[in-house]
Amino acid sequence: MVERKEISRSVLKRLPGYLAYLKNLPEDAPAHISATALATALGMGEVQVRKDLALVSDGGRPKIGYLRTALVEDIEQFLGYDNTTDAIIVGAGKLGCALLGYEGFAEYGLNIVAAFDRTPHEDPSGKQVYPMEKMQSFCKRNKILMGIITVPASVAQNVADMMIECGIKAIWNFAPVHLDAPDNILIQNQNMATNLAVLSMHLQAQMKPKKD
Amino acid sequence: MVERKEISRSVLKRLPGYLAYLKNLPEDAPAHISATALATALGMGEVQVRKDLALVSDGGRPKIGYLRTALVEDIEQFLGYDNTTDAIIVGAGKLGCALLGYEGFAEYGLNIVAAFDRTPHEDPSGKQVYPMEKMQSFCKRNKILMGIITVPASVAQNVADMMIECGIKAIWNFAPVHLDAPDNILIQNQNMATNLAVLSMHLQAQMKPKKD
DNA sequence: TAGATTGTTAATCGATTAACAATC
DNA sequence: TAGATTGTTAATCGATTAACAATC
Numbered sequence: 001m002v003e004r005k006e007i008s009r010s011v012l013k014r015l016p017g018y019l020a021y022l023k024n025l026p027e028d029a030p031a032h033i034s035a036t037a038l039a040t041a042l043g044m045g046e047v048q049v050r051k052d053l054a055l056v057s058d059g060g061r062p063k064i065g066y067l068r069t070a071l072v073e074d075i076e077q078f079l080g081y082d083n084t085t086d087a088i089i090v091g092a093g094k095l096g097c098a099l100l101g102y103e104g105f106a107e108y109g110l111n112i113v114a115a116f117d118r119t120p121h122e123d124p125s126g127k128q129v130y131p132m133e134k135m136q137s138f139c140k141r142n143k144i145l146m147g148i149i150t151v152p153a154s155v156a157q158n159v160a161d162m163m164i165e166c167g168i169k170a171i172w173n174f175a176p177v178h179l180d181a182p183d184n185i186l187i188q189n190q191n192m193a194t195n196l197a198v199l200s201m202h203l204q205a206q207m208k209p210k211k212d
Numbered sequence: 213m214v215e216r217k218e219i220s221r222s223v224l225k226r227l228p229g230y231l232a233y234l235k236n237l238p239e240d241a242p243a244h245i246s247a248t249a250l251a252t253a254l255g256m257g258e259v260q261v262r263k264d265l266a267l268v269s270d271g272g273r274p275k276i277g278y279l280r281t282a283l284v285e286d287i288e289q290f291l292g293y294d295n296t297t298d299a300i301i302v303g304a305g306k307l308g309c310a311l312l313g314y315e316g317f318a319e320y321g322l323n324i325v326a327a328f329d330r331t332p333h334e335d336p337s338g339k340q341v342y343p344m345e346k347m348q349s350f351c352k353r354n355k356i357l358m359g360i361i362t363v364p365a366s367v368a369q370n371v372a373d374m375m376i377e378c379g380i381k382a383i384w385n386f387a388p389v390h391l392d393a394p395d396n397i398l399i400q401n402q403n404m405a406t407n408l409a410v411l412s413m414h415l416q417a418q419m420k421p422k423k424d
Numbered sequence: 425t426a427g428a429t430t431g432t433t434a435a436t437c438g439a440t441t442a443a444c445a446a447t448c
Numbered sequence: 449t450a451g452a453t454t455g456t457t458a459a460t461c462g463a464t465t466a467a468c469a470a471t472c
Contacts, residue, residue: 007413008462008463009410010462010463010464011463012409012410012413013403013406013409013410015409016403016405016406016408016409017390017405017406019405020365020388020389020390020405021389021390024365024389034428034429034430035429035430036428036429041390042390043390043392045464045465047464047465047466048463048464048465050429050430050431051431051432051464054430054431054432060429060430060431061429061430061471061472062428062429062430062431062470062471062472063427063428063429063430063471063472064428064429064430064472065428065429065430079409079412079413080412080413080415080416081412085412085415093310094306094309094310094313094314095310095314097306097310098306098307098309098310101306102306102307104388105408108405108408108409108412109412110408110412145415145418146411146415153232153236169414169415169418170411170414170415170418172407172408172411176232176316177232177233177236178229178232178233178253178254178255180255184418186410186411186414188407188410188411188414189407190402190404190407191225191228192402193228193229193231193232193320194225194228194229195384195400195401195402196228196317196320196322196384197224197225197227197228197291197320198221198224198225198398198400199358199382199384199398199400200291200292200293200297200320200321200322201219201224201291201292202381202382202398202400203292203297203357203358203381203382204292206357206381206382206396220438220439222438222439222440223439246452246453246454247453247454248452248453257440257441259440259441259442260439260440260441262453262454262455263440263455263456266454266455266456272453272454272455273447273448273453273454274446274447274448274452274453274454274455275447275448275451275452275453275454276448276452276453276454277452277453277454
């Protein structure tokens with residue numbers, strides 16, 4: 001671990017990529033890895049990777065690189081994946097249930113403890129889907145700080161307001177709408193539409209390539 | 213519509229936000245909207261919005277703004293949402309099925325025509341989930357250009373290679389791994405991990421605020 | 425020692441913002 | 449006309465890249 005520095009949003013967004021690559025490496029891979037090797041594997045600039053890693057770890061040794069296990073720990077600790085945060089989901093449709101049942105979030109220190117919906121039921125995952133009325137007391141009792149929104153766009157702002165009312169400080173929004181919130185509340189949009197736009201443009205460019 | 217200009221990735225990523233806001237406006241809202249109003253509503257800089265809009269539409273009139281309906285059309289046409297593209301999904305687990313059954317993609321000109329999985333079955337949505345062996349012939353026969361990957365990380369690269377083999381040019385990747393591909397193939401990662409990192413950092417900063 | 429790799433300091437690039445002129 | 453809003457040209461800002469010195 002390293003003295004905590006100011007880190008830009010763009011660097012932050014690259015860290016999960018490094019982490020995923022490192023964790024997916026086979027057990028019998030070399031114990032050390034260089035920024036150069038990482039950059040090549042991920043198709044990135046080596047200076048950029050080196051600078052990024054220097055921000056979250058001081059385990060880099062000239063000619064050797066980083067000890068993989070230590071680097072993974074440093075990134076995880078930096079991102080706060082080492083201490084789990086509890087979250088709730090509002091909206092138990094197909095997407096909400098898919099997230100509710102996804103086991104992989106534990107890797108990111110995320111623990112989805114309950115879901116809320118207008119029509120309560122028990123989810124296949126075994127986790128309970130409670131009626132909306134129970135949300136406020138649940139959140140306050142369990143000091144929930146993160147909320148996940150998987151309701152239709154038309155009611156998303158409403159749900160966000162309720163979450164903020166409940167003391168939630170960070171919202172992961174899967175509904176395709178802009179949400180208003182005070183400055184101290186983070187709204188992070190899971191931008192399906194953004195990615196679709198990028199894909200769509202690529203295909204358009206592919207179809208009618210420049211004619212000059 | 214406007215003469216097609218070079219557009220940066222960052223501008224492109226903001227367009228869907230404008231579009232969503234405009235489309236969610238109530239029927240009885242004023243027929244015209246200014247870049248200024250849009251900026252205020254979305255919490256953005258007004259110059260930025262104005263410049264962005266100027267790139268995709270020339271319908272802006274001083275003192276009046278843009279005709280809403282025309283602006284929506286211009287953005288949709290620019291993004292290619294007006295002519296639908298067919299896509300396939302590989303991986304019919306919870307997430308895959310959630311996407312398969314989502315009606316909202318039509319708004320983005322996306323039409324998911326079929327899914328493929330090791331264990332074929334009929335999806336609740338009514339769409340068929342075919343065995344993997346049928347993928348290649350299906351894609352070639354239907355000239356599929358877009359593929360969606362919702363398989364576990366361990367087999368994602370494999371699936372991507374198969375897709376490319378089938379003639380697919382744009383891949384929407386939901387698996388949390390980096391995928392290698394030739395330069396002319398676009399891999400767009402639906403970065404759950406990235407967004408989680410941002411949320412996680414926000415909560416960390418919230419918990420232990422700077423002490424100076 | 426030589427060379428690979430690190431971290432750092434300086435230069436470049438691109439995107440955002442600010443200032444301004446044009447127009448209905 | 450006056451003022452709101454547009455589009456454009458110039459200045460600022462931040463992030464990426466390049467060059468270099470340090471080290472095992």
